[in-house]
Amino acid sequence: MKPLSGGSQNELYLVDRGGEQMALRRPPARDVAASAQVLMREARLLRALAGTDVPHARLRGVTDDPAVIGAPFYVMDLVDGWSPMNGGWAAPFDTDLEARRGLAIELVDGAAKMARVDWRAQGLEGFGKPDGFLERQVDRWLSHLSGYKFRDIPGLDETARWLREHTPRTFEPGIMHGDYQFANVMYRHGAPAKLAAIIDWEMATIGDPLLDLGWVLVGWPPEGDAMKYARYLDYGGMPPRDDMLEHYARVSGRDVSYVDYYVILARFKLAIVLEASVARHVKGEADDRVARFGPIVLELMEFAASLSRTTSLR
Known part of the structure; x- marks a missing residue:
């Protein structure tokens, strides 16, 4: 091996x-x-x-x-394909922006196909705890953070309060990857763009699949263009958010009108997850590579709070 x-x-x-x-x-x-x-x-x-x-x-x-x-x-x-995490966009997507657009549509297409799977028929009863899934999120992640919090994170309390006040009353449970982004997919070689496989299912559960969509859109243009630290790829040529939402809604059959809630929740959760690594680094228990997560955490929470102030969800 x-x-x-x-x-x-x-x-x-x-x-x-x-x-x-x-x-x-x-x-x-x-x-x-x-x-x-x-x-x-x-x-x-x-x-x-x-x-x-x-x-x-x-x-x-x-x-x-x-x-x-x-x-x-x-x-x-063994998946025959390439990952954006192995050096960025592969040819021709490194220079052909129209071809690169297809990578984004394929990414959201994978999330939409996950969302429409009949998970009970596929034998996943008991795989997660969908009842009360969204209601648990804020308290669960704040409790997680309390175990290692070592600094103030501006926007944390404001975002938590907004999320509690705007939690959707109902949702349709489905398969959720839990960390759905360019880092966790592979593409087939060459153009046109085609998703080869979704990978790294460590955080998968039965929850609200729209959170995977929110995860995709954490740093999406145009709002995400102002992010200085949280992006790890060149988003030039990416389709507008509305195109991503339209494709997801058409393929999944789900209502995406409340998507800002899921983007805010995704930023909130991701910031807290990354802060765990930052805390370990501060204590000398992680190598210097995770030090770069420090400003990412603050930026994600800042953008979560900012979107909560400006979204039309009231």
């Missing part, structure tokens, strides 16, 4: 068997017990996606028996 890049929680390896290449995913050696449950959830999700039109790596096999290789693992198809 040869190590492959990809995934933040579990290890990925290339397996070559009889000339056929596959990918094996297992927990890190330092944290097998804690990561095994997440790994088995990923495998269950991939199995459930079989037969759907959601781009994903086909599951080949899974076991929670550590006797085989020393840890639980699963094997899936």
Whole structure:
């Protein structure tokens, strides 16, 4: 087996068997017990996606028996494609802005296809706790932050208050990736743009899929053009937000008129998630690479609070 890049929680390896290449995913050696449950959830999700039109790596096999290789693992198809996280936009998307537009439409298309899967029919009953999902979000993430908070985050209280006051009364539960963005998809080689697979399902659950749409739009133009730290790719050539919303609504069949709530919630949650890494760095428990998250956290919360003041959702 040869190590492959990809995934933040579990290890990925290339397996070559009889000339056929596959990918094996297992927990890190330092944290097998804690990561095994997440790994088995990923495998269950991939199995459930079989037969759907959601781009994903086909599951080949899974076991929670550590006797085989020393840890639980699963094997899936090796995705033939490229990731924007491996050096930015691949050719021709690095220079052809019209072709790059297609990458965005494909990204939101993947989220829309996830949202329309009949998750109960696919065997995902009990995979998440959709009842009260949105009502739990603010308190859950504030509680999470309280375990490591070391500085003031301007806009935090204002955003939390707005989110509590504007939580949608109802939503249609569905499969939610939980960290849906360019960093967690792969594209087929060459133009036109085509999504090859959605990857890294560690945070997947049954919740409100519109939060995945909000996650996509965290730094989207034109509002996101003012962000100095939170973007990690060149958004030149990207379609306007309205085009993204129209495509998502048409494919998913979901109402996107309340999307600002989900963008604000996504910024709020992402800021708190990244702040955990910043706190570890301050304590000397993380390397210097995560120091760059410091200003990103503040910017995300600033933009969450700013949007809450200007949105027409009242």
